[in-house]
Amino acid sequence: MMTMKMLIVPLLITLIHSRSCWSVTVSSSKPEVEVHEHTNAVLACEFRTEKDPNPRIEWKKKEKGVTFVYFDQKFTGSYAGRARIQGATLTIHSVTQRDSGEYRCEVTASQDHVSLGEATVTLNVLVPPHVPSCQVPHSVFAGADLELLCRDKLSVPPATYRWYKDNKVLTSSAETLYSVDTHKGTLKFKSVSEADSGVYRCESSNSVGAPKSCVAQPLKVIEYPLSLTTLIAGAAGLCLLMILCCLCVCVCRRRSCCRTEGNKAKSTKSYIPPPPPPTLNLKNYKQTQSFMI
Numbered sequence: 001m002m003t004m005k006m007l008i009v010p011l012l013i014t015l016i017h018s019r020s021c022w023s024v025t026v027s028s029s030k031p032e033v034e035v036h037e038h039t040n041a042v043l044a045c046e047f048r049t050e051k052d053p054n055p056r057i058e059w060k061k062k063e064k065g066v067t068f069v070y071f072d073q074k075f076t077g078s079y080a081g082r083a084r085i086q087g088a089t090l091t092i093h094s095v096t097q098r099d100s101g102e103y104r105c106e107v108t109a110s111q112d113h114v115s116l117g118e119a120t121v122t123l124n125v126l127v128p129p130h131v132p133s134c135q136v137p138h139s140v141f142a143g144a145d146l147e148l149l150c151r152d153k154l155s156v157p158p159a160t161y162r163w164y165k166d167n168k169v170l171t172s173s174a175e176t177l178y179s180v181d182t183h184k185g186t187l188k189f190k191s192v193s194e195a196d197s198g199v200y201r202c203e204s205s206n207s208v209g210a211p212k213s214c215v216a217q218p219l220k221v222i223e224y225p226l227s228l229t230t231l232i233a234g235a236a237g238l239c240l241l242m243i244l245c246c247l248c249v250c251v252c253r254r255r256s257c258c259r260t261e262g263n264k265a266k267s268t269k270s271y272i273p274p275p276p277p278p279t280l281n282l283k284n285y286k287q288t289q290s291f292m293i
Contacts (some may be wrong), residue, residue, distance in 0.1 A: 005056065006029075007280060008207055010062075010164055011064065011238075014170050015156070019219075021138045023050070023109075023114030023115075023235075024047060024048070024049045024050070024052070024107055024109040024114065024115065024116065024117040025047065025048045025117055025125075026045065026046070026047045026088075026105060026106070026107045026114045026117035026118055026119045027046050027047075027104065027119050028044050028045055028046065028120070028121050029042045029044045029046060030121070031119070031120060031122065032121070032122050033122070033123050033124070034124045035095060035124075035125060035126065036094060036125075036126050036128075036208060037095065037125055037126065037127050037128070038094050038095070038096070039094070040091055040092065040093050040094070041092045041093065041095045041099065041107070041123055041125070041168075042089065043059075043089065043090040043091070043121040043123065044089050044090070044101055044121070045057075045088035045089050045090065045105035045107075045119055045121070046087070046236040047066065047087075047088050047105075047107040047117060048114070049107075049109040049111075049112055050109075050112050050233055051109070051111040051112055051128075052109035052110060052111035052115075053109055053113055055107050055109040055110075056107070056108040056109075056110075057070070057080050057105070057106070057107055058070060058071050058105075058106045058107075058108070059071075059085075059090050059103060059104070059106070060103070060104045060106065060157065060225045061101055061102070061103050061104075062102040062103075062104065063100050063101060065138070066104075068157075069083070069090070069103065070083070070085055070090065078098075079092065081189035083092060084174040086235075088096070088105055088107060090103070090105070092123075093270065095123070096125060096222055097127055097154070097156065098124050099111075099123060099125055100123055100124055100125045101122075101123060102120060102121075102122050102123075102157075102182070103120070103121045103122070103123060104118055104119070104120050105107065105118060105119045105120075105121065106118045106122075108278040109116050110140055113162055116292040121122050124156070125156065126156055126157070127154055127155050127206055127208065128208040128209020129152055129155045129203070129204045129205070129206055129208070129209055129210070129211055129212045130152050130154045130155055130157065130211065130212060131204075131212045131213070131214060132150050132151055132159070132185070132202055132203075132213075133146060133148075133149075133150070133151050133152075133214065134148070134149070134150050134200075134201065134202045134214035135149040135213075136148050136212070136217040136218075136219055137202050137219065137236050138186060138217075138219070138220065139220045139222055140192055140194070140219070140220075140221055140222070141218070141221075141222050142192060142193055142194060142221050142223045142224060142225075142226060143187070143191050143192070143193075144187065144191070144192055145188075145190060145191070145192075146188070146189040146192050146196075147187070147188045147189075148163065148186065148187040148202075149186060150163070150185035150186070150187075150202060150204065150211070150214070150237050150251045151185055152185075152204035155204060155206050155208070156206075156208070157207065157208075159202070159204035159205060159206050160183060160205055160206065160254065161180075161181075161182050161183075161184075161185035161202055161204055161205075162180075162182070162202070162203045162205070163187045163199065163200065163201075163202050164200065164201050164202070164203065164213075164216075165179055165198045165200055165289055166197070166198045166199055167199075169185065177189065177191065177193075178190075179197075182183065182280075185202065187200075187202075192221050193221060194221050194223055195221075195277060196219070196221050197219060197221045197249075198218070198219060199216045199217065199218050199219070199220075200216065200219055201213050201214055201215070201216040201217070206286070213237070256266060
């Protein structure tokens, strides 16, 4: 019994190993590829079949869905005319940021026991810095909060930022009244003063290419002619005066309406004319006194 078990175990191992040899195998010697924009990208794919001498080779790109790159021995879509295939290795010429993504090499060997094998290659197209967009106001009142913005949405990897005032780099510290975020591209002032007036520009940079700057823009800090407290107090007093005026107008209108309604009520009472004077009866009239002229 023990001898039979010893014979069965090696046999099973041999069978399992032989079954694995019946399937197609696909791999990539470089599963992650990084290239600069407008250069060629080589996506390596190697395969081995056990029986099928002419397997079917396909390349697909995974985006929101899955699209064909190479199908039925032809390139499709935007890859037609700018890509080639050698064996199962795919070469894309003059890549752009749109070509970045995950690609899948699929090899189908219908004569093998397991007919389908695949390998995944990730392509990352590096883009040098572009001229950033800068938001700098022309003027601002002293004492106000202020935030300057700088953005470069196209560079890969994402750009880092520097702000310059009058061609001098600004670096934030505990002593400065401003803060610089090198990753978000913001320059924040808690309370600007006349000393912050100047010409500002922003510079974006990454590891791919030379830094790029936006056009320098002037910023003027205007001092208030009166103190901020005085302006606030004056505005509050003006608002209070307007409210009082409105209340007086409303009260006056109400009183005048009441008088008008009272007069109308009086005028609506029925008018009773006075009785007529008594008539004189000449027949019964007797002169009691004589008048002499």
